[in-house]
Amino acid sequence: MEDATVVExxxxxxxxxxxxxxxxxxxxxxxxxxxxxxxxxxxxIATASILTEMVKGKSLREAWQVSWKQLSxxxxxxxxxxxxxxxLAVGALKRAIRAYYSAKSERPEWLPEALTLEEKQxxxxxxxxxxxxxxxxxxxxxxxAGETGERE
Amino acid sequence: xxxxxxxxxxxREHGQPPREVYFxxxxxxxxxxxxxxxxxxxxxxxxxxxxxxxHKPGWEALEVLYEAKELVARxxxxxxxxxxxxxxxxxxxNNLAILGYLLANRGKGGKVVVSAVEHLSVIxxxxxxxxxxGFKVLRIPVDSEGFVDPEVLKNYVDRxxxxxxxxxxxxxIGTVQPLKELVDVVKxxxxxxxxxxxxxxxxxxxxxxxxxxxVDMLTLSGHKVHGPRGVGALYVREGVKLESPLxxxxxxxxxxxxxxxxxxxxxxxxxxxxLFENLERNILYVKxxxxxxxxxxxxxxxxxxxxxxxxxxxAPNNANLSFLYVEGEALTVELSMRGIYVSSGSACSxxxxxxxxxLLAIGRKHEEAHGSILFKLSRYHRPDDVDYALEExxxxxxxxxxxxxxxx
Numbered sequence: 001m002e003d004a005t006v007v008e009x010x011x012x013x014x015x016x017x018x019x020x021x022x023x024x025x026x027x028x029x030x031x032x033x034x035x036x037x038x039x040x041x042x043x044x045i046a047t048a049s050i051l052t053e054m055v056k057g058k059s060l061r062e063a064w065q066v067s068w069k070q071l072s073x074x075x076x077x078x079x080x081x082x083x084x085x086x087x088l089a090v091g092a093l094k095r096a097i098r099a100y101y102s103a104k105s106e107r108p109e110w111l112p113e114a115l116t117l118e119e120k121q122x123x124x125x126x127x128x129x130x131x132x133x134x135x136x137x138x139x140x141x142x143x144x145a146g147e148t149g150e151r152e
Numbered sequence: 153x154x155x156x157x158x159x160x161x162x163x164r165e166h167g168q169p170p171r172e173v174y175f176x177x178x179x180x181x182x183x184x185x186x187x188x189x190x191x192x193x194x195x196x197x198x199x200x201x202x203x204x205x206x207h208k209p210g211w212e213a214l215e216v217l218y219e220a221k222e223l224v225a226r227x228x229x230x231x232x233x234x235x236x237x238x239x240x241x242x243x244x245x246n247n248l249a250i251l252g253y254l255l256a257n258r259g260k261g262g263k264v265v266v267s268a269v270e271h272l273s274v275i276x277x278x279x280x281x282x283x284x285x286g287f288k289v290l291r292i293p294v295d296s297e298g299f300v301d302p303e304v305l306k307n308y309v310d311r312x313x314x315x316x317x318x319x320x321x322x323x324x325i326g327t328v329q330p331l332k333e334l335v336d337v338v339k340x341x342x343x344x345x346x347x348x349x350x351x352x353x354x355x356x357x358x359x360x361x362x363x364x365x366x367v368d369m370l371t372l373s374g375h376k377v378h379g380p381r382g383v384g385a386l387y388v389r390e391g392v393k394l395e396s397p398l399x400x401x402x403x404x405x406x407x408x409x410x411x412x413x414x415x416x417x418x419x420x421x422x423x424x425x426x427l428f429e430n431l432e433r434n435i436l437y438v439k440x441x442x443x444x445x446x447x448x449x450x451x452x453x454x455x456x457x458x459x460x461x462x463x464x465x466x467a468p469n470n471a472n473l474s475f476l477y478v479e480g481e482a483l484t485v486e487l488s489m490r491g492i493y494v495s496s497g498s499a500c501s502x503x504x505x506x507x508x509x510x511l512l513a514i515g516r517k518h519e520e521a522h523g524s525i526l527f528k529l530s531r532y533h534r535p536d537d538v539d540y541a542l543e544e545x546x547x548x549x550x551x552x553x554x555x556x557x558x559x560x
Contacts, residue, residue, distance in 0.1 A: 013519035013558040016479055016499040016507070020557035037557035041481040041500035045555070076153070081505065129518065 001035045006100045010092035010122045014129040017044045017085060021052070021092045025100055029060045043075075043082040047089040050074050060097050061110055066090060068118055084125065091122035169491025173537040176495045177469075177528035178323060183380050183419065184532060190422035191380065194415035203412050204403040213414040217404055220421035227428060228370065229361035230387055237386045237407045238417055242352045242373025243273035244398075245384040248407060249348045249369045250277040252394030253315050258285045262314035265290045267300050268513040269327070271350055274317050275509075287314065296515050297461040298327030302337045309341040316347050320354035320370075324497060324510040324526055325460030326470025328358055335366045346392055352376045352384075356427040357435065357467045368392050374416065378530060379423030383416040434531040439468035441538050442529050446471045448542040453549050459511060459524060471527040472497075474511075474520045477559070478552040483525060486548040492541055498522040519558070 001007075001022035011018035017040030024033035034052035038045045051071055055063040068086040072078040078086055094116055101107055115123070153161070174182060194200060194216065201209030203217050221233040230236065239245045254264065266278050268291045275291075282289040290308050292300055300318055309316065316338045321328050335347050351360055352373035362370055369392065374383035388394060388407070400409030450456055450473075459472040475483060480496025487494055495501065497508030499522060507521035516524075527541075 009557055013477075013522070014517065016505075016518065016522040018557045037555055037559075039477065039556045039558035040479045041498070042485040043500075044479070045482060076158075084505075132518075 001033060004033075004035075006096045006103070008092055008096035008099050010095060010126075011040070011088050012126055012129055013039060014133070015125050016040065017088055019044065019048045019089050019092045021048070021089075021096050023055075023096050023100070025060065029100075031055050031058055031060065031063060040085065040088075041082075043078060043085040044088065046075055047071055047078075047085045048092075051089045051093060055093065060100065061108065063093060064097055064111065066093065084121070087118050087121045088125070091118040094119050095122075166489065169489065171540055172491040172493070173533070173541055174493045175527040175529065175533075175541070176493050177376070177378075177530055178526055179495050180375050180381055181378060181530075183423075184378055184426075186426065187379060187419050187422045191415045191419035194418045199414055199418070202403065203414060213412070214404055216414060216418045216421065217412055220417050220424075223421055223424055224372065224385055224387075227355075227360075227424060228387055229363050231363070232390060235387050235390055237388060237405050238412055238420075239384045239386060239408050240382055240410070240413055242271075242350075242371055242376065242384040244408070245371040245373070245386040246271065246273040246350055247277045247397060248386050248394065249371060249388075250274060250315070250317060251281055251397040252407065253346055253348070253369070253392070254278075254281040254285055254287055255395040255397055256393045257314055260314070261286055261288075262312045263288045263290055263308075263310075264314060265292060265305075265308050265316045267292045267294060267318045267329075269294050269298050269322050269324075269510045270317060270319055271323055271352070272509075274319070274348075274350055278317070292318075294327075294513055297465070298322050298325050298510070298514050299461075299465070300329055300334060302330060302333040305334055305337045306341065309338050309345060311342055313338070313342050313345040316345055317349065318347075319350040319352075320360065321351070321357060321467045321470075322460070322510060323353045324508060325472045325514065326353075326467035327460055328354070328465045328467060331367070332365050339366060353467060353470075356431065357469060362387055362389070374420040374423065377420075377423045377427050378532070379420040380416045383413055383420045385420070435468050438529050438531055438533070441533055441535065442468060442471055442527075444535075445527060445529070445538045445541060446473070448538070449473060449545055452542065452546045457516075457520060459514065459516065469529045471529070473525055473527075474516065475523045475525060475549050476520065477523070477556045478549055479522050480524050482552055483523070483548060486552055487544065490544040490548060492544055492548075494525050494527055496522075497524040497526065 004022040005025040006023050009020040020037040022035045026032040034055050036048040036052050038048045068090045072086040199212035201213050203213035221236040224236050225233040264278050264287045278289045281287050338345050346368045348369035349367045350371045368389045370387040372385040375381040396407050402409050455476040457474040480498035481500035484496050497511050499505045499507045511521035
């Protein structure tokens with residue numbers, strides 16, 4: 001999206017799933033447009049796609065209320081092994097909402113300071129890979145490896 | 153909605169692709185009609201009896217069981233058909249070899265050496281025996297193409313080594329191990345150590361002779377040679393004592409209880425007969441198709457890594473490629489919609505959310521393993537199957553890369 005107000009991602013190539021969320025936020029903090037990019041399995045792509053459908057036209061406050069369980073239900077119920085896809089998508093959304101207000105140096109009273117379940121889970125997943133690669137002693141972190149771009 | 157109803161829905165949505173090519177011969181495969189035909193009489197016309205009971209349908213069953221043993225023994229250069237045991241899968245054959253030998257030698261302690269790229273039906277029984285029976289399991293690392301270096305193996309074997317298991321050909325990346333050299337290293341360090349090799353992916357692709365190689369146990373699997381699944385075989389050298397980890401009524405097989413799968417064994421026998429017909433010509437034919445597929449993809453699709461060796465040390469039927477910036481399971485789904493059936497070593501494909509241990513062992517990063525796709529070819533593939541794959545794969549990869557958040 002060219003005119004996105006906020007862009008946030010969750011996950012990493014090393015985890016095997018990564019969602020990048022683009023939101024265009026307009027008058028009254030309402031989401032006018034929502035698009036995604038996804039690197040991940042079919043469930044990852046599907047959850048990201050459904051999430052953008054779900055939040056379009058919602059205010060950020062309403063969008064904040066979307067839970068991973070709601071998102072999973074919307075897809076007809078993900079199997080337990082794919083719950084993390086839904087958690088990742090909601091994690092990216094929550095990060096985007098926080099980033100929007102932090103850029104405006106605002107914090108509405110409904111926005112909690114403490115991280116939500118989804119945000120914590122996403123961080124854990126990302127950090128687990130960081131630790132893995134540190135333990136291996138390989139140069140650079142997992143997420144950096146993903147960002148280096150050009151490869152053979 | 154019940155699970156089966158969901159699957160019906162999924163298949164309805166998927167629809168029938170205009171053309172289909174199945175490359176997932178690693179995980180299972182179709183059984184060609186000439187092999188099914190050889191099985192059919194044994195379901196209800198002859199040999200449907202229990203092979204160790206004294207009546208005509210039983211003797212007919214025993215007859216085909218022994219024909220199959222004779223054939224397998226001959227193709228492996230085994231001294232006696234008594235050295236061949238049929239199991240109900242390759243996994244069972246590996247379990248019988250590893251657990252069976254360690255059970256027979258329990259209480260003495262000692263070391264078990266397996267390569268880091270073995271099939272999980274070797275690694276898990278070895279770890280199970282470590283926990284249960286007190287053996288110490290050592291995993292030998294491999295190089296970036298999956299080879300076990302005989303010089304490295306020397307550091308892992310000594311007088312305490314009880315059992316060594318290194319596969320003949322890797323099931324995911326096609327690495328052809330220097331088996332003879334590895335066996336020689338083990339026997340020189342400790343003549344009493346027993347050497348097992350999982351040859352499920354080698355049978356019919358490279359020369360296997362248990363006498364020349366000096367291996368003590370060797371695993372085969374039915375569905376890896378276009379036979380039916382549900383049948384495997386283990387060669388056990390005369391004098392090597394096993395104690396079966398499976399208990400029950402023994403039948404014709406003395407190491408594996410339960411009623412032998414006679415119709416499937418008849419199918420396995422037919423599959424082996426066909427495998428060794430025009431063997432050399434078929435190997436060259438498949439290698440030609442594989443080379444065309446692999447080089448065709450590398451020409452058409454950027455950012456692709458080859459997993460495993462590139463030269464003659466790669467099994468002729470194997471192609472394993474990592475498509476960077478896309479996730480493998482998503483690619484298997486995208487390709488399925490186009491009628492191309494493959495598997496991936498990605499974490500999402502594994503059901504335990506861990507990428508392939510083989511790809512990690514050769515030093516692939518997680519994100520490289522996640523984009524891996526395994527193709528296995530056979531003499532039943534046609535050149536235009538490969539042409540079709542080469543048309544569709546670049547489109548599928550490109551579609552997923554367009555939406556990928558892992559940007560180049």
